[in-house]
Structures are given as structure tokens and as C-alpha cells.
Amino acid sequence: MILSQIHITVxxxxxxxxxxLWLSVPFSFIFGAVVGSFLNVCIYRLPRNCxxxxxxxxxxxxxxxKDIFWFDNIPIISWFVLGGKCRHCGAxxxxxxxxxxxxxAVLFGCLAWxxxxxxxxxxxxxxxxIGAVLTGAFIVILFIDVDFRIIPDEIxxxxxxxxxxxxxxxxxxxxxxxxxxxxxxDANWPSFTAGLxxxxxxxxxTPLFENVAAFAHSIVGMCVGGAIIWSLGxxxxxxxxxxxxxxxxxxxxxxxxxxxxxxxxxxxxxPAAMGFGDVxxxxxxxxxxxxxxxxxxxxxxxLSATLIGAPIRLFYRKGDAKVPFGPFLVxxxxxxxxxxxxxxSFAWHLPDLMREYRGGFVAGSLAAxxxxxxxxxxxxxxxxxx
Numbered sequence: 001m002i003l004s005q006i007h008i009t010v011x012x013x014x015x016x017x018x019x020x021l022w023l024s025v026p027f028s029f030i031f032g033a034v035v036g037s038f039l040n041v042c043i044y045r046l047p048r049n050c051x052x053x054x055x056x057x058x059x060x061x062x063x064x065x066k067d068i069f070w071f072d073n074i075p076i077i078s079w080f081v082l083g084g085k086c087r088h089c090g091a092x093x094x095x096x097x098x099x100x101x102x103x104x105a106v107l108f109g110c111l112a113w114x115x116x117x118x119x120x121x122x123x124x125x126x127x128x129x130i131g132a133v134l135t136g137a138f139i140v141i142l143f144i145d146v147d148f149r150i151i152p153d154e155i156x157x158x159x160x161x162x163x164x165x166x167x168x169x170x171x172x173x174x175x176x177x178x179x180x181x182x183x184x185x186d187a188n189w190p191s192f193t194a195g196l197x198x199x200x201x202x203x204x205x206t207p208l209f210e211n212v213a214a215f216a217h218s219i220v221g222m223c224v225g226g227a228i229i230w231s232l233g234x235x236x237x238x239x240x241x242x243x244x245x246x247x248x249x250x251x252x253x254x255x256x257x258x259x260x261x262x263x264x265x266x267x268x269x270x271p272a273a274m275g276f277g278d279v280x281x282x283x284x285x286x287x288x289x290x291x292x293x294x295x296x297x298x299x300x301x302x303l304s305a306t307l308i309g310a311p312i313r314l315f316y317r318k319g320d321a322k323v324p325f326g327p328f329l330v331x332x333x334x335x336x337x338x339x340x341x342x343x344x345s346f347a348w349h350l351p352d353l354m355r356e357y358r359g360g361f362v363a364g365s366l367a368a369x370x371x372x373x374x375x376x377x378x379x380x381x382x383x384x385x386x
Contacts, residue, residue: 024112028128032108033075035136036101043100043143046152063091075101100139107135107334114338126170131337134288138330141281145326151277156284163287164218171214176340177292178210217290225286225294230279278325285333293336296343300332301325 041059045051058067066088072078079098085091111131115124137155145151167173286294309323336343 024116025109028112029105029109032105033101036104037075039104039136039139040097040100042140046154047144047148047150061086061088061091064089104139108132124172127172130166130170135334138334141330142327145324149324151281151326156280159284160287163222163284164215167218168211168215171210173288174214174217174290176344177217177290180292218287221286221290221294222283224291226279226283229282281326281329289336296336297329297332300335301328304328304331
């Protein structure tokens with residue numbers, strides 16, 4: 001067949017949607033797997049000060065230190081072809097490397113579906129790009145926080161700086177909150193809103209209201225997000241001071257640090273329930289999603305931490321497993337990135353639903369409180385036994 005005789009005709013929205021689906025989703029999946037391979041490098045090297053992202057240039061076996069050939073570094077596939085072992089020394093590679101590549105691929109495919117394939121008449125390519133960048137950062141933060149209980153400054157500090165600028169350039173990041181922002185601006189500064197629309201529309205061809213509103217929402221969200229986590233950390237440190245000090249003493253004992261060696265820490269501030277890395281992380285998330293996004297992310301993060309973190313602490317064999325909060329925050333941020341508009345719509349109609357199904361909400365609330373009390377009692381008893 002002659003190539004010039006091949007024609008692709010898209011004469012309906014349904015055909016256009018199918019075409020964009022096959023164009024964006026599989027490509028994003030493959031690209032996500034490649035990015036996931038790079039994220040594995042970041043996860044391994046960022047917490048280790050002796051290594052950098054660019055040096056050494058090639059991936060290497062952590063056992064024999066030999067470079068991994070390019071054909072042994074194909075995302076997802078190579079791990080299964082090699083049987084999860086190094087070609088040179090036979091050392092085992094954790095399956096987590098392949099799982100991170102697969103996770104990145106799936107999440108990138110979800111982003112392509114959400115912002116491109118599902119809306120062929122108005123694809124949001126800029127949201128696909130910035131969403132992919134943020135998702136990559138979320139994955140790195142998640143696994144480093146799980147492994148080392150730290151959130152690297154190489155991610156959150158540049159994110160804090162860039163968030164207001166990106167929000168001004170891509171106000172679609174704050175699209176779920178934009179209807180509520182318009183009501184706030186119109187109610188409090190109607191002359192400012194009208195003047196801005198009138199002044200910028202003839203010059204730029206489009207009003208700058210959304211850009212300015214997104215920028216302001218970013219700044220406020222950054223401040224509120226960081227302040228909330230910092231306040232929760234101080235409050236939690238005061239309420240659970242004794243428990244946190246017992247955890248630190250247990251860690252020193254496990255590491256073989258004597259009480260005399262630990263006396264040098266006697267004058268330092270009381271341990272906080274949350275590290276300052278969580279403060280910077282929440283400030284970054286507030287910068288990208290605004291103050292409305294902050295509260296939505298916190299709701300998802302707290303609920304998921306309660307449903308996942310509490311059972312981990314309860315059934316962990318030593319009874320003193322520390323569960324970092326960062327993974328739950330970035331999980332909530334991804335949920336808000338994908339479905340922020342639906343989350344806010346649900347929250348907006350929640351009072352009506354509560355009035356309509358009052359009995360169900362009361363029963364559910366009582367059951368949740370009872371479950372929380374049972375978990376706290378069980379955790380307390382396990383801690384006393386240990």
C-alpha cells in the first residue's frame with residue numbers, strides 16, 4: 001500500500017476521543033516507565049550524600065559496583081528477563097525497582113486519560129506535563145520518606161519557589177477552586193476584579209483574572225499549608241511528648257548508643273510529632289494547589305493515614321513502627337490533582353447529604369469514633385507490653 005493513499009479521518013467527537021486515547025495514554029504509559037527508571041536512581045542517590053543524580057552517569061550494581069548495560073536497563077522488562085539478578089555477580093535486585101517503574105507508568109497513563117483522552121475537544125496538555133512532573137516528585141518523596149524518614153530539600157525547596165510562578169502561568173492547576181475564588185474576589189474586591197479584566201483584556205486579548213487569582217491562591221496556600229503542619233507538629237509533640245521520648249530512647253538502645261552518649265541531647269527541644277520536612281512538603285503542595293487544595297489533601301491524608309498507618313502500628317511485630325506522614329500527603333495530592341473538582345463538589349453538597357441521610361451519618365460517625373478508641377487502646381496495651 002502506498003503511504004500517500006493512507007488517510008485518517010476524524011469526523012466525530014467519539015472518533016477524536018478514541019484517536020487521542022490511543023495516542024496519549026499508551027505513549028504516557030511507556031514514557032512513564034522510562035521516567036520510573038530515572039526515579040529509581042533519584043530514590044537511591046538523593047538520600048546518600050556521596051552520590052549525585054548525574055555522577056556516575058550509568059546505573060550500577062550496588063553489590064559489585066559494575067555498570068549495568070543499557071539492554072539490561074529496559075524498564076520493567078529487564079528485571080524479569082534477568083530474573084531480578086545482576087548479570088555480573090548474580091546479586092539480587094529488589095522487585096521494587098520494577099514496581100516503581102510500573103507505578104510511574106500507570107500514574108502517567110491516568111494523567112493522560114484525565115487531562116487529554118477524556119476531553120478531546122479541550123485537551124489540557126499543560127496539565128499533563130506539570131502533572132507528570134509533580135507525580136514524579138511525589139513518587140520520589142514517598143519512597144525516600146518510607147526508607148529514611150526524610151523529605152529531600154532538592155525537591156520541596158525548588159517546588160516552593162516555582163509553585164507561585166507556575167500557578168500564574170498555568171492557572172488550570174487551581175481550576176477546581178476557581179469558582180470559589182471568583183466568588184471571594186467578587187464579594188470583597190469587585191472593583192479590582194472589574195478593573196483587572198478591563199485593563200488586561202484589550203492588551204493581552206484575554207483577562208488575567210484567573211492568573212492573578214491562581215497566584216494569590218498559591219501564596220496563601222503555601223503559608224497556610226506550612227503553618228498547619230508546623231502547628232500540628234508542635235501540638236503533637238506537646239501532647240505525645242512522653243511517647244516520643246520513649247521512641248527515641250528505644251531507637252538509641254537498638255543502635256547501641258549508651259545513656260551517657262545520649263546525654264548530649266538533653267538540652268535540645270522536645271521531639272516533634274512531625275518533622276520539618278512535612279512542613280516544607282505541605283508548603284509546596286499548598287503552593288501548587290492553593291489553600292482549598294491544602295484542606296482537601298489533609299482530609300485525604302489523615303483518613304488514609306488512619307486507615308493504613310494505625311493497623312501497621314498495631315500489627316507490626318515490635319509494636320513501635322513509625323509511619324511517616326509524607327506518603328499520605330503526596331497520595332492525597334495526587335488524588336486532588338486527578339479529581340479535585342469532584343472532591344470539592346462532594347464537599348459543597350455534603351451538608352445537604354448529611355441532612356438527607358442524617359441517621360446514616362450519625363451511625364457512621366459513632367462507629368468511626370468507636371473504632372478509633374479501640375485502636376488507641378490496643379496500641380497503648382501493645383506499647384506497655386513491649
